[in-house]
Amino acid sequence: MPDAMSAGAILRALLPEMLLSGGAMLLLLASVWTPQGNQPGAAEGAERTSVLARFGVILCLVVGLAVVIAWGDGAAGTPDGRVAGDGFRWAVDLVILLGTALALMLLEAEHQRSAAFGPEVPSLMLLASTGMMVLAGARDLMFVFLGVELMSLAVYVLAGVNRRSARSAEAAVKYFLLGAISSGFLLYGMALLFGATGSTRLQDITEWAAAQATLSPLFMSGVALLLVGLAFKVAAAPFHLWTPDVYDGAPLPVTAFMSATVKTAAFAVFARIMIEGLAVAAPRWHMGLWWLAAVTMVVGNVFALSQRNLVRMLAYSSIAHAGYLLVSIIVGDAAGTSALIFYVVSYTLATMGAFGVLITINGGRDRAPTLDDIAGLWLVRPWLAIAMTVFLLAFMGMPVLGGMGFFAKWYILQAALQAPAPQTILAVVLVIASAVSAAYYLAVVSAMFMRPRPEGQPVPSTTPLNQSLIATAAVALLVFGLYPTPIMELARRATTTTSPTSNPAAPRGEVRLQTASVPR
Amino acid sequence: MLLSLGIDRWVLPAMLLWPVLAAVLVRIGGRDVSRDDAGNEAPSGGPDARVLTLAALAVEALLAVAVWGVFDVDGRGWQARVDIPWLADLGATLSLGVDGLSLPMVVLTAFVVPLALLGSWNNVRVRTPAFGALLLLLTSGLVGVFITLDLLAFYLAWELMLIPTYLLVGVWGAAGTSRASLRYVLFTLVGSLLMLVAIIALWNAGGGTSLHIDHLLQVALSPRAQLWMFLAFFAAFAVKSALVPFHTWLPDAQSAAPTVAAVTLGLKVGAYAILRFAIPLFPAAAMDYTVRSTILVLSVIAVVYGALVAMAQRDFKRVISYSSVSHLGLIMLGSFVLTPQSVQGAVMSIVSSGIATTALFLLAGMLEDRRATTAFSAFGGLAKVLPWFSVALIVSMLSTVALPGTIGFVGEFLVLIGTYAEFPVLAVIATSGVIFAAVYGLRAVQQLLFEKVDTEANGALPDLSGRERFVMVTLVAAMVYLGVAPHAILQRADRASQALIESVRFGPNAPTTLPPVSLSR
Amino acid sequence: MITEALIVSAILFAIGVVGVLTRRNAIILFMCAELMLNAVNLSFVAFSRLHGVTGHVFVIMVMTVAAAEAALGLAIVIAIYRHFGTVDLSNLRTLRG
Amino acid sequence: MLRTFLPVLLLLGFVVLNAVLILGISHMTIKAQPTPVKSIPYESGITPLGDARERFSVKFYLVAMLFIVFDIETVFMIPWGVYYRQLSCAVPMVNGVCPAGQLSFFGLGEMLVFVAILVVGFVYVWKKGALTWD
Amino acid sequence: MVKILVVFGVWMLTVAMLTLVERKLAAWFQDRRGPNRAGPGGILQPVADGIKNFMKEETNPPFADRWLFIIAPALAFIPAMLTWAVIPLAAPLPTPWGLIDMAVAPVPVGFLFVLAISSLGVYGMVLAGWSSNNKYALLGGLRSSAQMVSYEIAMGMSTIPVLLLAGNVSLNTIVQQQAGMGWNVFSLTIAWFTFLVAAFAETNRLPFDLPEAESELVAGYHTEYSGMKFSMFFIAEYSNMITVSALTATMFFGGWDLPFTQWDNVAPFTVLKTLVTLIAFALKTGFFIFVFMWVRWTLPRFRYDQLMSLGWSIMLPVALAYIVIIAVASLGLDALGVTRGPLFTLALLGLNVVLIAILLTWLDRGKLISPASARVAPTDLERLRARGLDLSRRKLAAQGVLPDAANTAAGVISEGGN
Structure with missing residues (x-):
């Protein structure tokens, strides 16, 4: 009784996800025929991880092509509206695939040094990004949950994928436990929303809420729990406590993946739920999210100040970035959403590049690089230091030399100030927080440029692939930092082209006006 | 002739982009002298990076001359204006142009930087390709600040100055200066990021269609919005130009920085930006009684305080820094008094301060090259040993303390006259600052040049080399020439300052209670 | 009936949360997380009596996820035990800021 | 709902009661006369060395994990199996029979995808040696 | 309810008698007489056993989990006693209060109920093994849990084809479906076989009684138990055996249905119909109980690794593939316009014959049917020897005797081992 849902429509709507997961499974099968451990030919087996990682990159490109085609065709979501087919999904898909491809390159680079990864790690990463892509298109709480878990489960494993490392195991267990708990909150929120709205x-939730004179406590507690769960997932303060430890312990490529791509997906779904699904209730959750954003920005930046461990520093910095991104969700209109997309593109590039540099200077050791490891980098590898500076400045939002990072902040600020209810105070908090962030980013710069190279510190060497990754990321940041229009055009198209199944009940922007009359 | 070549179409973009291009060339193609010296490595091919840098800067100076050449003294509005499409979605264009206010700044910058490099040729001897590249980037930023008419482009140029300066000070400065340079960046950044918010808000208020200053000047704002935006802009500019009480980073950074960086730090970019943006964009806020009087009082305090503190310094470089703080007070005074004389005086003061500070820092750098210190206690009686040096120092110092006949006098005189007409009390107090300036200037001269040669090493110091002489003679000549013939600048700044005052008085945001300004002089 | 089920579910969830907050043993934390998920399942089933089959479908999915999570959690806890000889999280100290 | 399961509940109570009774009666009828030798765990007459609850083969964990995962697959298959005929029909069935020419491959396709994924996992586990007990 | 009491009483009696039957059968197989002292022909032997167990002293090993030790037998006992409640025993009985389903609890999800409750039994065994603080018991408990969960998957999967044909999880409907189409054992032969094998394993009966393999583990998880506690495990085992037999009969042999006639399936139902079908059901079940005992006294025990590998690498894939095949085939038959009836079953039977042939020739290759020793060609013998040599070399290497010591097997977490 497959009513109204022809298999063809589903296939069309989910083609990229299917391609990606299918490819991932092929890679998994390929990996299993790789000799390892005490089997004969294990030495070549280690090579296999690199090969598979490269295939993974190619797969990402292919799927990216599929996404582009789907977008160009104006492919719709599923007819029942549970999977979106709008530009937002496709754009986020592209960012996710970009991040995955870069993370796979990082993986390859790290593997060349430490040989820490089994051949199934690339496919794990691809499976995680399948989950993320599901998240990007999810328009149904069930799909949200499915995507979150698909992503999280793979990433839990990735965090602990270096079996020789106790740190990796500790990171995995912490991430896993916190992740499971946050899933619990998320799910309870979903259950209550389901209970309240049926x-x-x-779309149904929006329509239900729009039809209510007052929103029931059940609904509101569902929203609150959902918010908590999502805040855990995006590592917003005060639900961020797992982040530094997990980022610190996980292998560097995985950390890059977590801090850029996982965050992208989590924010995509956060935005979709809050803006598309719960916009009607905006007056009720608005204040909570406001404080969440403000506290996250402050906490992330302040705690990052005292870190000497570069990965922990980047972990706190990623918390701060979560705060910036939350601002765009609070704004909630099309401008905010496109700012979000632009931001994650820039953030992905910068993060992947920065971790590429960290992988290079870490040289495959099983510990996180510190300021001492990067000190005097300029003296031995000047271009590497310059690239790292670009990435750090991009995090910071410095124009020209920080490239896209500046426009990322610009667009968020613009959205915040242009919104029907301008978020001036948040904007000011954002810039002050950015100024504070300069202190620790520049501490790294100053370590690289102004401190002598410690005795006995080896000269880092890179693989060609990693080198090209770093160079590409830096150049892309710089070029799009002077001419951000293409990316912004993309982001803008993403938020204006909506599929036929998009929610007619809640056009963005007008939602606020409707809800203004909702009595508190 | 120049116009017939269509030079005004490309000269400004060239000034902006050439240094960036040259920076890449220098970094890649330049040769690091120190490596040759150390003999660690076979000398890599290519010319000395310093030579390359200097050549690139010379080209920049030539371009500046061209701009000067195409500038129509009687013209109105922007000259040599170019609009390059850029970010259509924001309404940002790469709009470049100069007027009487910015022209002197552009030329000043384009000349001072290469002279400073030449004058401190041996100040930096390690990793010169990177040094040259950063200097060129910095130059691009400096020039960009003066010639961009679009606020986004302006902001980019403004921030572009930051990181090169940070690295120049931190890497090539005295040991342990990374903290000072970090402080500089952080101070500046807080201000400029607030300005960013204000820029976006302003753009937004203007309909979100254009970031061009001409457009934004026409945007009507509520007094409250104006006030906040003005404060944000002012914060950025005041920190950058080191107005008391935001000046604390300046002496530390300048005294630690390599000479060229100290010179660029001494350029009054912030003061220019206040004249160009903060005042005309938000006139009601700038002319608001409370705001204006606060700033005026602060300016006067800066004049006196800077001079007094300069008197108490034991290091030559710090004296220069504080004199620069003191000058800034005068410039601010002139800017906010906002009479035609005072504005012109402010422009003159920016130029004079730029030249004099450059000269003094170069001289300090020369001392430092010879003795590795600039503390007064290490010197004395140099007049006999270093005659060329002494002459240059005396002239520069006299210009700094505004002796008639030097450029310094023109600027201060105009500012004080303008102020006197409006705020006699402030003018009198500010004048006392000039007297203190004489004290610290003479004291510095005396301690360096005229006491006994009490240190063995000072007896055998070599006088200025030919290269150093060339630089100092150029600078001293400029001081004296502009001192006796300030017309070259005043004539060009005249219309621009008139236009500024008009826009303040008659723009959409004109203050309701007009400041008592007489337009007809 | 539904109300009672919801109350039970909320209590179970709360027990899970409290356990998570107070205990430091990885296995117990893990069990608490599973308890939270299953408490939610109870809610879903209860709500399904009001709203139809969607809740049941959700429950099956949650069960699947919980199963995968359980398998994974077990593996991770074993890994922890192999590295540290304990499953007490407060003894895990390789990652300190 | 409750009526259908009432017998089950009754039976459950009855069975539990039975179990308690059996345990209780046997507890009352016997008299324990423990001696130290009687009390030690029986290990074929050899004095036990150490605690029994030592670490045991990780294989058991592995089987547990595999069970959890594969058992859930069965959970998905049962509803599919029950509704297979309905899923194989593009229109609602008439008297339990699909109208001619309306067969749909939807149900089969879905399950093939599902089984394919399952097989990939199975092959992975197999090749990894998790299924061999050595 | 009366039904519960009656059926429970009968059930307990059956279980008790089964212990006797088993011993008698064993004696018969082994050409001896079996118990013959208590009562005529030993008929009162179960009673004697019961009294003995009640009087027997219980040992309390110095264990840490006293309560678990006591609860464990009950945990094994309770689910075993619950499972059978849903099995339809006969055609509905007409009474003054209307038709009464001949099952203790005719729940609509009977099949799921059986699956769910029967899998709870494993707790009793694991906890018994754990709480005994006895190495044999622990190992037995672990083995039983691993074995039961492994075969539970195969069991679950092997019943999916039944659901495919029946379209319902209610056991009554399954019986009705077989009444219409013919017994499932014909249409789903392979499913039946896998189900049967899995059932043996689930009940811990020979040839899969590894958890209590007396030659290795004394008595497995109940080594430390005596008296009634031991007896409860025993009752549970026999009860499970009956349940599984009844389930086999229900799912594959038409339950209480009489073959070749629709007389018993259509209204009006009479007491006679009920009685006849009850007898039919009892016969079918009894036959399977007999098969259980027959197998026990005929086949040798599996090795544990063989057991697990059989479950995971043969049963599971076969069951999975069979699901797909049946799904395809039934869809194909539907497409061909074959109505659900005897013809449908015949077609599937034909398919099954082919499949069995394939299975035996291709999949088996001498592994299952005949003993390996009878088929080993000289070259294979050589290969086997080489493999054994290789294994022992590797073992030596693992102990560090040989220099080329390789790591432990990567990919799966390998630790300890026993």
């Missing part, structure tokens, strides 16, 4: 489709 549906898990965002």
Whole structure:
């Protein structure tokens, strides 16, 4: 009784995800025929991880092509509206695939040094990004949960994938436990929303809420729990406590993946739920999210100040970035959403590049690089130091030399100030926080440029692939930092082209006006 | 002739982009002298990076001359204006142009930087390709600040100065200066990021269609919005130009920085930006009684305080820094008094301060090259040993303390006259600052040049080399020439300052209670 | 009936949360997380009596996820035990800021 | 709902009661006369060395994990199996029979995808040696 | 309810008698007489056993989990006693209060209920093994849990084809479906076989009684138990055996249905119909109980690794593939316009014959049917020897005797081992 849902429509709507997961499974099968451990030919087996990682990159490109084609065709989501087919999904898909491809390159680079990864790690990464892509298109709480878990489960494993490392195991267990708990909150929120509204489709929820004179406590507690769960996932303060430890312990490529791509996906779904699904209730959650953003920005930046461990520093910095991104969700209109997309592109590039440099200077050791490791980098590898500076400045939001990072902040600020209810105070908090962030980013710069190279510190060497990754990321940041229009055009198209199944009940922007009359 | 070549179409973009291009060339193609010296490595091919840098800067100076050449003294509005499409979605264009206010700044910058490099040729001897590249980037930023008419482009140029300066000070400065340079960046950044918020808000208020200053000047704002935006802009500019009480980073950074960086730090970019953006964009806020009087009082305090503190310094470089702080007070005074004389005086003061500070820092750098210190206690009686040096120092110092006949006098005189007409009390107090300036200037001269040669090493110091002489003679000549013939600048700044005052008085945001300014002089 | 089920579910969830907050043993934390998920399942089933089959479908999915999570959690806890000889999280100290 | 399961509940109570009774009665009827030798765990007459609850083969954990995962697959298959005929029909069935020419491959396709994924996992586990007990 | 009491009483009696039957059968197989002292022909032997167990002293080993030790037998006992409640025993009985389903609890999800409750039994065994603080017991408990969970998957999967044909999880409907189409054992032969094998394993009966393999583990998880506690495990085992037999009969042999006639399936139902079908059901079940005992006294025990590998690498894939095949085939038959009836079953039977042939020739290759020793060609013998040599070399290497010591097997977490 496959009513109204022809298999063809589903296939069309989910083609990229299917391609990616299918490819990932092929890679998994390929990996299993790789000799390892005490089997004969294990030495070549280690090579295999690199090969598979490269295939993974190619797969990402292919799927990216599929996404582009789907977008160009104006492919719709599923007819029942549970999977979106709008530009937002496709754009986020592209960012996710970009991040995955770069993370796979990082993986390859790290593997060349430490040989820490089994051949199934690339496919794990691809499976995680399948989950993320599901998240990007999810318009139903069920799909949200499915995507979150698909992503998280793979990433839990990735965090602990270096079996020789106790640090990796500790990171995995912490990430896993916190992740499971946050899933619990998320799920309870979903259950209460389902109980209150009778549906898990965002569209139905919106329509239900729009029809209510007052929102029931059940609904509101569902929203609150959902918010908590999502805040855990995006590592917003005060639900961020797992982040530094997990980022610190996980292998560097995985950390890059977590801090850029996982965050992208989490924010995509956060935005979709809050803006598309719960916009009607905006007056009720608005204040909570406001404080969440403000506290996250402050906490992330302040705690980052005292870190000497570069990965922990970047972990706190990623918390701060989560705060910036939250601002765009609070704004909630099309401008905010496109700012979000632009931001994650820039953030992905900068993060992957920065971790590429960290992998290079770490040389495959099983510990996180510190300021001492990077000190005097300029004296031995000047271009590497310059690239790292670009990435750090991009994090910081410095114009020209920080490239896209500046426009990322610009667009968020613009959205915040242009919104129907301008978020001036948040904007000011954001810039002050950015100024504070300069202190620790520049501490790294100053370590690289102004401190002598410690005795006995080896000269880092890179693989060609990693080198090209770093160079590409830096150049892309710089070029799009002077001419951000293409990316912004993309982001803008993403938020203006909506599929036929998009929610007619809640056009963005007008939502606020409707809800203004909702009595508190 | 120049116009017939269409030079005004490309000269400004060239000034902006050439240094960036040259920076890449220098970094890649330049040769690091120190490596040759150390003999560690076979000398890599290519010319000395310093030579390359200097050549690139010379080209920049030539371009500046061209701009000067195409500038129509009687013209109105922007000259040599170019609009390059850029970010259509924001309404940002790469709009470049100069007027009487910015022209002197552009030329000043384009000349001072190469002279400073030449004058401190041996100040930096390690990793010169990177040094040259950063200097060129910095130059691009400096020039960009003066010639961009679009606020986004301006902001980019403004921030572009930051990181090169940070690295120049931190890497090539005295040991342990990374903290000072970090402080500089952080101070500046807080201000400029607030300005960023204000820029976006302003753009937004203007309909979000254009970031061009001409457009934004026409945007009507509520007094409250104006006030906040003005404060944000002012914060950025005041920190950058080191107005008391935001000046604390300046002496530390300048005294630690390599000479060229100290010179660029001494350029009054912030003061220019206040004249160009903060005042005309938000006139009601700038002319608001409370705001204006606060700033005026601060300016006067800066004049006196800077001079007094300069008197108490034991290091030559710090004296220069504080004199620069003191000058800034005068410039601010002139800017906010906002009479035609005072504005012109402010422009003159920016130029004079730029030249004099450059000269003094170069001289300090020369001392430092010879003795590795600039503390007064290490010197004395140099007049006999270093005659060329002494002459240059005396002239520069006299210009700094505004002796008639030097450029310094023109600027201060105009500012004080303008102020006197409006705020006699402030003018009188500010004048006392000039007297203190004489004290610290003479004291510095005396301690360096005229006491006994009490240190063995000072007896055998070599006088200025030919290269150093060339630089100092150029600078001294400029001081004296502009001192006796300030017309070259005043004539060009006249219209621009008139236009500024008009826009303040008659723009959409004109203050309701007009400041008592007489337009007809 | 539904109300009672919801109350039970909320209590179970709360027990899970409290356990998570107070205990430091990885296995117990893990069990608490599973308890939270299953408490939610109870809610879903209860709500399904009001709203139809969607809740049941959700429950099956949650069960699947919980199973995968359980398998994974067990593996990770074993890995922890192999590295540290304990499953007490407060003894895990390789990662300190 | 409750009525259908009432017998089960009754039976459950009855069975539990039975179990308690059996345990209780046997507890009352016997008299324990423990001696130290009687009390030691029986290990074929050899004095036990150490605690029994030592670490045991990780294989058991592995089987547990595999069970959890594969058992859930069965959970998905049961509803599919029950509704297979309905899923194989593009229109609602008439008297339990699909109208001619309306067969749909939807149900089969879905399950093939599902089984394919399952097989990939199975092959992975197999090749990894998790299924061999050595 | 009366039904519960009656059926429970009968059930307990059956279980008790089964212990006797088993011993008698064993004696018969082994050409001896079996118990013959208590009562005529030993008929009162179960009673004697019961009294003995009640009187027997219980040992309390110095264990840490006293309560678990006591609860464990009950945990094994309770689910075993619950499972059978849903099995339809006969055609509905007409009474003054209307038709009464001949099952203790005719729940609509009977099949799921059986699966769910029967899998709870494993707790009793694991906890018994754990709480005994006895190495044999622990190992037995672990083995039983691993074995039961392994075969539970195969069991679950092997019943999916039944659901495919029946379209319902209610056991009554399954019986009805077989009444219409013919017994499932014909249409789903392979499913039946896998189900049967899995059932043996689930009940811990020979040839899969590794958890209590007396030659290795004394008595497995109940080594430390005596008296009634031991007896409860025993009752549970026999009860499970009956349940599984009844389930086999229900799912594959038409349950209480009489073959070749629709007389018993259509209204009006009479007491006679009920009685006849009850007898039919009892016969079918009894036959399977007999098969269980027959197998026990005929086949040798599996090795543990063989057991696990059989479950995971043969049963599971076969069951999975069979699901797909049946799904395809039934869809194909539907497409061909074959109505659900005897013809449908015949077609599937034909398919099954082919499949069995394939299975035996291709998949088996001498592994299952005949003993390996009878088929080993000289070259294979050579290969086997080489493999054994290789294994022992590797073992030596693992102990560090040989220099080329390789690591432990990567990919799966390998630790300890026993």
